Amino acid sequence: MSIEVSKIVQAVEPSATLAASAKAKELVAAGHTVYNLSVGEPDFKTPQHIIDAAVAAMNAGHTHYTPATGIIELKQAVVSDYRNRFGLDYKPTQCVISNGAKHSLHNAFFSTLNPGDEAILPAPCWVSYAELIRLTGAVPKIVSTTEADGFKLTADALRAAITPRTRMLLLCNPSNPTGSCYSRAELEALADVVIEKDLFVIADEIYERLIYGDTKFSSFPTVRQGLQDRTIVVSGVSKTYAMTGWRIGWLLAPENIAKKVGSLQSQETSNPCSVSQYAALAGVSGDQTCVEMMKAEFAKRRDYVSQRIADIPGLSAPRMDGAFYAFMNISNFLGRKYNGVQVDTDKEWCLELLQQKKVATVFGSAFFCEGYARASFAASMETLERAFDRIAEFVR
């Protein structure tokens, strides 16, 4: 008998963003210079005091199992950070530390959704949500938003998408891939529908520290009384502290949910890496100057990228209020030939841009939004300059 892949895993699509990065790396390995704007990670080195804390943790013998849901010091640091910055009161027992925010999302979906439940996903949205939701047997319901609405879900669109099977709304704020950020008033309008229709929310706020200009971020559970009881907040250290490889994320949830997430995690993975937890602790509870420095650099690049996009006739992108992505509208550039190659879809456009100009981006349809390409500005100024020179040449 040969081994067959299970039906449920057969249906899982690989991550398009990781696939784009892998393709770019292949070209690099073959000797090409590639301008890689496909990545979803800060290009900065993890701050030195965080690395030092990891080394100290290893030398102090923190190289063994920890409690499955994470060390108490890190949970305390996370909950006091939410108390200080948002006035949210969580107990450490409501916090589960996991192997990255992606793992926290998986835990949250798996612990709350039943087969047949519907989960509303405002699109464009990050590639992993739909796949992770499907793994639970629940149904991701993609609700498209428009560029005219800043790619934000409106209360009316939410209301229209709700059926008797709807249980959850996923809100990614600030958004990957669009960089949009909901105002408090917009969140309040959504919260009113959530409360009226008795839904719960998974709020992916992993980019909340990367906000630019006069944009103000509001954490979802703060916008209406009682929302903490119907929200799971997901975040982590990957983007804020340039710690993508350390794999530490968390969720904050009502106590009964956090408890069962803890049981699930204790069976699936045990604790996240002990050394990484001490490193994350140094990040969350240490000097935040490093965050401000990285953010200032991202803000400069965001201004530069906005200008370069504006300078290319026919190309546009919505204003980037947060995160580090430009979601470029390339619809004017489809349905034509590039060096003799017919390009009709955003996927083909991104592929030809990579093949012909060695610039890696991610096609919009990977985020359920055809006609766009996501360019990350978590790349050096030099890479951005060269990449946009080449994008300009490509579409000319």
Ligand SMILES: Cc1ncc(COP(=O)(O)O)c(C=O)c1O
């Ligand atoms: C919106 C969003 N949520 C979650 C994650 C996962 O983060 P982590 O590296 O902590 O698993 C990412 C990473 O790209 C992301 O863009």
